[in-house]
Amino acid sequence: MKTKTDFPSINEREPDGIKEDGTPYRVLIVDDSMFVKKQITQILNSEGFEIADTASDGEEGVEKYKELYPNIDLVTMDITMPKMDGITALEKILEFDKNAKVIMISALGKQDLVKKALLLGAKNYIVKPLDRKKVLERVLMVLKK
Amino acid sequence: MRVEYINPFVEAAFNILKEVLGTELTRGELYLKSSSQPVLGVTAIIGLTGDVEGRVLFDMTEETALAIASAMNGEQMTKLDDLTKATITELANMITAQAVTKLSELGFKFDITPPAIFTGKKMEVSDVSVEALIVPIEMPLGKLEINVAVREKN
Numbered sequence: 143m144k145t146k147t148d149f150p151s152i153n154e155r156e157p158d159g160i161k162e163d164g165t166p167y168r169v170l171i172v173d174d175s176m177f178v179k180k181q182i183t184q185i186l187n188s189e190g191f192e193i194a195d196t197a198s199d200g201e202e203g204v205e206k207y208k209e210l211y212p213n214i215d216l217v218t219m220d221i222t223m224p225k226m227d228g229i230t231a232l233e234k235i236l237e238f239d240k241n242a243k244v245i246m247i248s249a250l251g252k253q254d255l256v257k258k259a260l261l262l263g264a265k266n267y268i269v270k271p272l273d274r275k276k277v278l279e280r281v282l283m284v285l286k287k
Numbered sequence: 288m289r290v291e292y293i294n295p296f297v298e299a300a301f302n303i304l305k306e307v308l309g310t311e312l313t314r315g316e317l318y319l320k321s322s323s324q325p326v327l328g329v330t331a332i333i334g335l336t337g338d339v340e341g342r343v344l345f346d347m348t349e350e351t352a353l354a355i356a357s358a359m360n361g362e363q364m365t366k367l368d369d370l371t372k373a374t375i376t377e378l379a380n381m382i383t384a385q386a387v388t389k390l391s392e393l394g395f396k397f398d399i400t401p402p403a404i405f406t407g408k409k410m411e412v413s414d415v416s417v418e419a420l421i422v423p424i425e426m427p428l429g430k431l432e433i434n435v436a437v438r439e440k441n
Contacts, residue, residue, distance in 0.1 A: 175380075176373035180360070222401070249384035251391070270381050271307050 157190030158282055166192040167285060170210060172203030172231060173220040173247060178272070182218055182247075185277045200226030204234040207242070216285060217244045219264070221255050229259055236263045243284050247272070292390070293317070293420045293435050296343060299385035300424060300433055307378065308358050308428065315423030315430075323413040327432065328352075329367065330405045330412075331379035335387070337397025341417060341437030343386075345379045349406070351429025358428060367406055376402045382433075 159166050169191050173179050183193050194210050197203040200223050207217060217235065221228040228246060235242045246259045246267040256267045265284040268276055297314065304312055329352040331345040347355070349367060356364040356374040364371045379402050387399055412419075412434075419436035 175377050176370055177359070177377045178373075180370065184361075224401075249381055251384040251388035253388075270377075270384075271303060273306075 158278060159186060159189040159191030166190050167215040168192050168194040168210070168213060169281075170194050170203065170206055170214055170217045171196040172198075172200065172206075172217060172223070172228065174198050174223045175220070178220065178247065178270070181272055182277065185272070185274050186281070188274070189278060191281075199223045200228055200231030200234075203228075203231045204238075207235050208238060211239055215243065216281065217242065218268075218281075219244050219246050219259075221246060221248050221252055221259070229255060229262070232259055232262055232264055245280060245284055290317075290420065291393070292339065292395075292437050293422060293433075295386040295389035295393075296382070296433050296435055297422050297424075299382045299389065300422075300431070303378070303382045303385060304424070304426065304431075307381075308355065308426070310358070310426050310428065313425045315425055317420060317422050320419050320421060320434075323411050324419075325409075325411045326405075326434075327430075328406065328408060328410070329375060330410070331375050331402050332405065333379055333383045333402045334400035335397050335437055336400065337440075338395050339397055339437045339439050341435070343379075343383055343436075344412065344432075344434040345375070345382070346432040346434055347375075348429060351431065354428035355431075372404050372406070376404050379404075 169186055171179050171182050179196050194214055195206045197206045219228040219232055232244050244264045246256055246264045248256050248267055249270050266280045268280050301312055327346045327348045329347050329349055332342055334342045352375050353364050356371040359374050383399050414436045417436045417438045419434050422433045424431045
């Protein structure tokens with residue numbers, strides 16, 4: 143039987159979710175939809191990112207960010223959520239850590255809220271429906287900046 | 288009810304379903320219901336509020352819901368569990384959000400409520416004092432009925 147080393151290395155590219163020091167980027171997903179959480183998790187896991195934790199509303203998201211800090215690289219933040227919406231949670235996270243990297247996840251039709259989030263300091267946004275290409279492109283844009 | 292309200296929903300449904308399911312779609316004959324009507328078994332509802340008020344139902348059989356959820360999750364869903372319901376809810380959300388965006392470009396301003404999902408047999412829906420327009424959409428995965436009932440606010 144052939145061992146791994148016998149194969150030509152056609153797949154030497156490091157997954158995008160791995161930092162230069164060889165450890166994965168750590169991501170917190172804040173979204174009230176179980177489906178969206180799973181979707182983002184699958185996409186990011188496939189490139190080697192680590193999902194540090196998930197939260198189902200803004201309040202939980204802020205709490206988890208504080209718990210994880212400073213061992214957290216990125217937050218994906220839904221806008222419409224129960225208890226505390228994503229815009230308020232974004233503000234609270236930035237109050238706590240002004241360098242936090244937060245990407246807003248939005249359905250179409252929330253342009254005003256997305257604009258507000260960007261003005262407040264969100265680093266980028268993704269409009270649903272999500273797909274692999276769209277998510278990875280925006281996430282990497284934010285992380286590699 | 289004015290037909291112009293429903294077109295953005297049909298258009299949005301086509302766009303989103305094509306994008307998330309990558310499937311062929313055909314639109315059935317639009318029809319109007321003014322009294323009670325049965326619903327198919329899995330029904331997501333989203334309320335509309337603002338210049339116009341009403342609600343949109345995304346209605347399908349359990350089999351269709353499972354087939355759609357399986358396609359969107361990339362894995363076989365066999366029962367109506369939380370993930371399946373979250374998936375159908377998210378689909379309804381995306382379609383409605385896109386339709387509302389189109390309608391607001393046309394000058395109708397309103398917001399949507401968080402979606403809810405009903406499941407069960409022998410359900411029917413009655414809209415008092417507002418008629419509903421229904422657009423059936425046929426897909427290889429099954430039939431989805433978009434049922435829109437709105438009226439202008441006095």
